[in-house]
Amino acid sequence: MSHFFLSETAIDSGALARLLADDTAGASLTFEGWVRDHNAGRAVQQLDYQAYAPLALAEGERVLVEALERFALTKAHCMHRTGSLAIGDLAVWVGVSAAHRGAAFDACRYIIDEVKRRVPIWKNEHYVEGESGWLHPDNTPVTEP
Amino acid sequence: MNYRVLYFASLRDRAGRDQEQVNSSAADAQSLYAELQQRYGFALPQSRLRVAINGDFASWTRALIEGDEIVFLPPVSGG
Numbered sequence: 001m002s003h004f005f006l007s008e009t010a011i012d013s014g015a016l017a018r019l020l021a022d023d024t025a026g027a028s029l030t031f032e033g034w035v036r037d038h039n040a041g042r043a044v045q046q047l048d049y050q051a052y053a054p055l056a057l058a059e060g061e062r063v064l065v066e067a068l069e070r071f072a073l074t075k076a077h078c079m080h081r082t083g084s085l086a087i088g089d090l091a092v093w094v095g096v097s098a099a100h101r102g103a104a105f106d107a108c109r110y111i112i113d114e115v116k117r118r119v120p121i122w123k124n125e126h127y128v129e130g131e132s133g134w135l136h137p138d139n140t141p142v143t144e145p
Numbered sequence: 146m147n148y149r150v151l152y153f154a155s156l157r158d159r160a161g162r163d164q165e166q167v168n169s170s171a172a173d174a175q176s177l178y179a180e181l182q183q184r185y186g187f188a189l190p191q192s193r194l195r196v197a198i199n200g201d202f203a204s205w206t207r208a209l210i211e212g213d214e215i216v217f218l219p220p221v222s223g224g
Contacts, residue, residue: 122153
């Protein structure tokens with residue numbers, strides 16, 4: 001079964017959390033990234049995510065497999081949205097389970113950081129005043145006149 | 146040779162298309178980007194991009210072959 005997924009529709013975090021269940025797991029940790037109404041001092045109305053799907057799936061899978069190798073995990077999964085999202089929507093979900101909490105905390109952080117750094121997904125913010133702009137990883141705008 | 150080029154994010158906006166067939170004498174992705182940057186006026190220098198060929202990350206200087214799918218990857222911003 002794949003560990004990393006893209007979804008064009010709303011993420012069902014309850015269904016994903018059930019993938020983490022295991023009798024050997026004593027800890028489960030999830031991270032949810034939500035669309036917030038501001039960035040770098042500007043009011044945001046909605047977001048669009050584009051993904052280069054074949055490579056996003058392959059690179060996302062590599063991140064999850066790395067996490068499973070590096071930390072003492074039982075299960076690990078991640079789903080990222082594509083398409084148009086509104087304020088408050090769930091943009092990315094990470095979930096891990098492990099025998100003990102230390103590995104779960106470390107792995108959850110590793111997965112979200114690596115996904116943001118490496119997986120070919122791009123965020124376009126639409127601002128309340130009507131403009132929009134593609135963002136760099138540090139959330140500064142791309143200069144494309 | 147004929148290549149298929151996919152565009153994302155600011156490059157897609159600038160090119161005004163999400164993909165196209167490109168007939169070019171460029172022998173590697175580096176030369177192909179220089180040619181397309183000239184055509185569309187992409188602001189992002191090659192040093193800010195990564196390149197994927199046929200669905201996986203690749204070197205800018207790998208020799209291209211007929212029918213290759215090339216994607217210039219702007220800095221990512223998922224999450």
